[in-house]
Amino acid sequence: MRYAMAVDTLKCVGCSDCVVACQTENNVPIGHCRDWIVEKTTGTYPKLQLEIRSERCNHCANAPCVRTCPTEASHYAQGGIVLVEESECIGCKACITSCPYDARFIHPEGYVDKCTFCIHRVEKGQEPACVAVCPTHCMTFGDLDDPNSEISRAMATRKWKSLIPEAGTDPKVFYLI
């Protein structure tokens, strides 16, 4: 099983619903966030292009944060979801500096925190909170190993990219373009 997420940049309007849904679902303290929106505008008026992406931890298959963690607090869980075990994290922040996506932050309680793909929901067969809330249905979550999953079909039929593939992290969040 390989969990992954696809974000359809053609649908995403950058409303940040995913951000606030994550914050309330996971009790992320105000002033911190596990996901965020990037808007990239290219061109000159009036020949313009806009790409909007809902970004988060890429749950890399070759995760530098897991490699650099001195305590195994950062680890791969079910389906390749990268998690931080709070009670093993010493707060050395090596994982933060090793993440090319700046997806991690220090929780006010001291440990390092980040997107969990809402594993507590996924285990119950629900979608991650960001996926479930999105008004444009721009996000798809599922198992890449299942060729019939919605995400496998989206990846097979659509053009896609991932972020900084050249960093060699093998990210598992994809952007449909």
Next chain:
Amino acid sequence: MSTSMNRRDFIKIAGVGAGSLAFATPLFDFSTGEILAPDTVPGMYAKRTPTYCEICFWKCAGWVHTNEEGKIWKVTGHEDDPHSNGRLCPRGTGGVGMYNDEDRLKTPLIRTEVNGVQTFREASWDEAFTYIADKLKIVAEEHGPECTALFSHGSGGHYLGDLLNAFGSNSITAPSYAQCRGPREVGFFATYGEGVGSPERVDIRDTRCLVLIGSHFGENMHNGPVQEISQATAKGASIITVDPRFSTVASKSKFWLPIKPATDMALLLAWMHVIINENLYDKEYVEKYTYGFDDLKAHVATHTPEWAYGLTTIKPETIRETAREMANASPRVIIHPGRHVTWYGDDTQRLRAVAMLNALLGSWGRRGGFYNPEKVSFKTYPHPHFPTPKRTWKDAHPGKFKLASLALASGICDATIPTSERDCSFKAWIVNGTNLIHTLPNQANTLKAIQALDLLVVIDTMPMEITGYADVILPECTYLERYDDIRVSAHREPTLALRMPAAEPKYNTKPAWWIAKNLAEKMGLGAFFPWKDIEEKLDWELKQVGSSLEEMQRIGVKKMKRSYDDLYPMENLEDFEFNTNTGKIELYSTAMADEGYDPLPKYKAHEEPPSGYYRLIYGRAPMHTFSRTANNPNLTDLMDENSVWVNPKIAKEWGLKNDQYLWLENQDGVVSKTPIKVRITERIRFDSVYMVHGFGHTNKKLTRAFGRGASDADLITRVHIDPEMGGTGMRGNFVTFRFEAGEEVSS
């Protein structure tokens, strides 16, 4: 005591009521709601209660989830609700922030004077009601009860409206009419004999071509349309966006027409010209349903794309191509009427043109065009007949705004400032859930009106700027802590939705129904509120339509069957009589002609920015609802200030840098009260600047919103009044950049 206070000083609420924590009275019989399966996350044994959202007027139904300690955890959408389809927008999801905001109004406050300084003192509800009742009695005796007005934007307003009606005034207004969608309703009514309504009756889900004129869905986070646009485009629908700004939805459009601002009418006329002259219109539909086609044809004969090109800067070929795109999709095409349409003062006419263009393409009453909404016919709890007021707000504006179907907030504001020719002005205002300081254009005028009042009561959840001018402030609890009326909304299917408290009201706050009922009793008008409490009232009302409060508490949303199968009444050219003078869709408006207005919309040139000035265009951000959410902790976390969008060419001319703060000064020399951050972006035209509305709060008590960003309302001092219905056109203001602050403001 306060009779000696002639001038109403702005009072910061700082220090008042801060220490008074809740004496929570168990007002409600808390229903248990549905118990869900225990969550696997420790400490999250969730319970959920139904609600509908109050963060914007879309009023999506949802569930409030509370954790095992009974604390509100999150709000999610209701799967059966056609407004939300199970998904709330960011503001709805962040609605918990409204409840958690520690800056909330906490206890009733009364204006008083201590050693010559005006301040607020904490009061009990009874004291506050006595104060208001006494004052209103004097107003009624001296000027008549008609001199009392209610400004309301929110669910509780209905109860306060009943109170006002019972008292003897029907001047009940929402700024959402004259400041927002009024011209649209009037323009469509003149054409189809029906308005567009809210939620808009647009069938985006099934459309093949959606035309947006200035509407920026996605940034304007109306939940339903945003969802349906995404659905429709996935099915291959095309979007044509007309906007001087490269909005989010412009980036998703097949055609983006970067129009020169204030020339939309020329584009609409040229489109009609092309559609008529290239025989692209729906001939059977036009033949069967419309009146005045030949007049229209003659009217637009000279309005060629070439003519429009000179005005709009949109190439003739693009105008033709987009007209054909619409015609190809016809009748499954929507030229969207928009919502905030009070732009240039000829807005009713522009919206008439929009309505007519839709008629030519046969989209009204058709799938993928405009559907026929239906709502549950809902009987409210019976009460005695309201007295008939001797005067209405329109009497203050003789011969004007003849087509306005609702009271104008700005009209009441104007009729509050005493003049020699008017024998009576408004003397008392009750303001509920609308921050008139930011909502009404021309702040100086609003403040002048406020100074002329004998009584200003503000009922709100937050210490918005308007509270600083109040004589009495009544703290309302948030929507998560109260019952309100059943949401009876018109949609494809009629639905009912219940809002019930998910937690007890925090602090000493109360729901609007309780405030209205208790104040009525104090004023001797208790007979108009004959029910014991709201649960009794709602249960009675629900039982009339075959439901009950108990059922609604369990299911939250109830879908009903349509009474007729007429969702698309003109789909197959069925016979239909429109509610117009001619019984037809009036391309030539007889009602307009009768009242002496243009029966066919004309292009009118609007003033252009002087050199060094840029047209001020304002809009929405998806994470905020006007100024209402500007202090919401969850939503300020997403966006805590606005910025002014400046084209790189202009930025270069002025030597502006990204993220630098500056002030904006308008054509009348009015300077923004607070500085605003520069965002240099290609996404805005060189002759305009853009900012998101709702920022630049000046009340320090709004700790997160205070001083963040700037307020466009400050800069909208020139208002172009729509002659047909009194809409306040606000897009005719021009600003320039200023590198130092304006004069110190007293508040």
Next chain:
Amino acid sequence: MIEEIITSGRMNPEIDPILHVWGWEIPFYLFLGGISAGILIFSAYFTLRGRQDELPVAVKWMPIAVPFLIGIGLIALLLDLSHVLYAWQLFTNIRWESPMSWGAWTLLVITPLSMAWVATWLEDIFPNWDWKFDEVKAMINWLKNQRRYLAQILILLSIILGMYTGILLSAFNARPFWNTSILGPLFLTSGLSASAALVSFFSKSEVEKRLFTRIDIILIGIELFMIVHLFMGHLAGTQVHIQAAQMFLGGAFTVPFWIFVVGLGLILPVILEILELKHKFVPAIVPVVLIVGGNLMLRFIVVNAGQASRWLY
């Protein structure tokens, strides 16, 4: 024009707008670690070469400082940990891919060994001290007999420690400026250079002073060579590496780096040291302060610049 912005207001503390999770603690700790490594390497090396009596400061005296330096370094490291009550978790895991883990274990081993190493020289340093307990004497004697092995192990561990202070950073692929394998040798050399300067400052023996001044000149030469290569490597790299290098070639770090680290921390002291060798009068304190200061500065700048450098997407 390309405009790429985070619109949701992401402002995670210490992450946005630029990463600055590591403050003074980490570079200071790296600095102390580097000097400790340098001291131990010289001490052990010259012991193996049998020159302990000829070079008493380098071999016998300087190592006394090492347990203290490492101790202070560890305190700095602990101060940096934001979840410090769980720090013991470092020693329930061995993570070969994690330089942090390496460092923790290396320090765990090197700290007692450095103390043992100091113990073997105690009788030389304090010849009149009475150790009172026979067990202690026996222990010290036993250690003295193991000195050769101890020295060999220490050289190995110290090289690891010295390199680690740089590799800790270069392992972070995500920060292009750090992402060069030259940082390990550079920090090792720089640590050696600082300890050489300290030896020549504290030494009273002309032979020792001159030897270590000469060593230091060579080390600084190597450092300069490596710095040039660091930038050449970056400039020959991908866009992100070029951008990272440009922070030093016109960007925000240009002045502090080239003036304070290279100018005042390397070139000026090397000139002074050459003058010293030519018997020109140079106040002894000046080069050592410049070198140690430059050493510290190098680590601060590298740590901060690395955090400021990022991938583009």
